[in-house]
Amino acid sequence: MREITHFIDGAAVSGTSGRFGDVFNPNTGEVQARVQLATAAEVDRAVRSALTAQRDWAQVNPQRRARVMFEFKRLIERDMDALAELLSSEHGKVIADSKGDIQRGLEVIEFACGIPHLLKGEYTEGAGPGIDIYSMRQPLGVAAGITPFNFPGMIPMWMFGIAIATGNSFILKPSEKDPSVPVKLAELMMEAGAPAGVLNVVHGDKVAVDAILDHPDIRAVSFVGSSDIAHYVYSRGTATGKRVQAMGGAKNHGVILPDADLDQAVKDIIGAAYGSAGERCMALPVVVPVGKATADAVRERVLGELESLKVGISTDPAAQYGPVVSQAHKQKISDYIQMGVDEGAELVVDGRGFSLQGYEQGFFIGPSLFDQVKPTMRTYQEEIFGPVLQIARVESFEEALHLPSSHQYGNGVAIFTRNGRAAREFAQQVNVGMVGINVPIPVPVAYHTFGGWKRSAFGDVNQHGLEGVRFYTKVKTVTARWPEGAVEDSAFVIPTMK
Known part of the structure; x- marks a missing residue:
């Protein structure tokens, strides 16, 4: 029987937990594969790989990171039919719907291709006498995504596309019900030119989720699933100092x-x-x-x-x-x-x-x-x-x-x-x-933002669009002066721009 392994540091990695989840063919009801379920140690291994990769990846200029996104997009389009068939075989949705699943995720990748423009900061010349002020957006470090079974292609790309484009590395914990497409996406990201460790995939259940939420080196977590679990993820993640966006259920x-x-x-x-x-x-x-x-x-x-x-x-x-x-x-x-x-x-x-x-x-x-x-x-x-x-x-x-x-x-x-x-x-x-x-499914296009209210979402920042860029980055503001001439006396009051 086919066995689905983790993907860590650019390669397939066999788990050590001895625990597995069944992956069914929903059309026949038969078990077609089994997926390994991670331990906390395996999550930590993925995080250590992501930490190492992110230090160098953050120094790659945005235009070169965008080129990786362009190539990733090309590879997804090349393999669209195979990916859709694999997705349908584990989820059960019809092939046309599976292609739509992947395409909607790919639209966020297209948005991420514009990351050089999206990361441009603000600049004020002459904010004070000889003083300029500018801001820059910098990556958080290691981010993680916990994704549901219903969109195994789209939702992972919603998350890791923008996270990686902005200079972060990423740990993806997909649903154990249909885990094969997320692994294929990670393989294609490596083929597109992303360094090993920039995108890792660990499979698992609550053990893996809690390990992600508790890990001190994971700076942000994005989640989509039921509202009760979304609230749990938000509460536990923020309690450990993480930035969390947790999308829950709906009754539209x-x-x-x-x-x-x-x-x-x-x-x-x-x-x-x-x-x-x-x-x-x-x-x-x-x-x-x-x-x-x-x-x-x-x-x-x-x-x-x-x-x-x-x-x-x-x-x-x-x-x-x-x-x-x-x-x-x-x-x-x-x-x-x-x-x-x-x-x-x-x-x-x-x-x-x-x-x-x-x-x-x-x-x-x-x-x-x-x-x-x-x-x-x-x-x-x-x-x-x-x-x-x-x-x-x-x-x-x-x-x-x-x-x-x-x-x-x-x-x-x-x-x-x-x-x-x-x-x-x-x-x-x-x-x-x-x-x-007069639009029955009002999912915004990728350059706008996705997010509900009330028990449909926990956290203040939505998915993709400019909100996504803000979620995966932090702002640094620099106030600069280049003095000339006589040395000025020290000021003992708060600086103003009079």
Whole structure:
């Protein structure tokens, strides 16, 4: 059986813990590989390699670091098909979606190619008599990323792309459920010209996570996962003096006003709710139609779309989504569906009985649809993270604004309308970090920034864009004077610029 090792100091490294995690093929339910789980000593080995590499890497000028990013981009594009197939084989998402996963990460690499411009500091000439002031951004040292199973290509590149471009070295702890693509990315980074130790990959569970959070030489940690773990990572990491950004869960809403283009809105919502089997933090699992007529029309159109929605194996080009990542996750989704029934929501479509001929042991679950969902229900309050769409009916714009604003999560929200004033008012007032106007999945492009509010994010600095550059750097400000002539007397008061 294939064994997935760590990647430390530019080479594959076998672990010593004797502990392993199973890596499944979600299409068949079979174990296809096992991944080594790191000890704290192996995390320390990766950090020592990263420390050594970072000292020299930080001295490489930004333009040369950018050239490594350009070459890394070229190599990813060269290997796109193979990477997507590998990603799908472990995650279960369809090939087209896997390519999208990698492409969205690659867009942050493209952004990082502009690092010489992004690192330019500020300069003030003549701030005082013969005095100039300038600032510079310098790398933190060793940074680390802890990434989830749902985007094994995109999210690691969101993190290490900017961290490495700004002169840091990086320790990546990917999900043990689909770890092969992150290792391939590290190998390609070395092929692109990054020195050994600049990007290391250690696999593991809580042992590895705690070792990262406690290690005194790791200066920053970026995390994406569930909110409870995000809070844990943020609390433990900051307690040891680290800079931490920890992105948590979500329950994104799609508000549909009566004047919306319902055909387009429903098609958008179907893709956003069921794409990638709902395993996205920016999925849209709650639709909020305003008014009974709108709600009835939305329900009818959703049912029509579900009749033609195709679930298949990840290599089926006609499939719109594939299996979920594991049997345990499939069971969790099924349990939430039953919870919704028990809570009194109307289960209009039940996907629990879905089975794909020839792949009966795969982790497939069909699309499910609930109507009459109430804010008091646990299935509304919590993140299901599966192919389940809930209709939460409201009677007014104010109610529609209140639902996402008062929810514990505040990652993303969308509004569908032709009314510019209503859209503007909604975007301005809603208590959510990312807003789409007639856009169902409002993930910003790489040169803007990604981040939610409330329990969807812990920490003050978001992912990628200029926020990412700020997160992985520290500012140094220099005040310089070059005196000429007579020596001035010492000043015993605080300097001013009079």
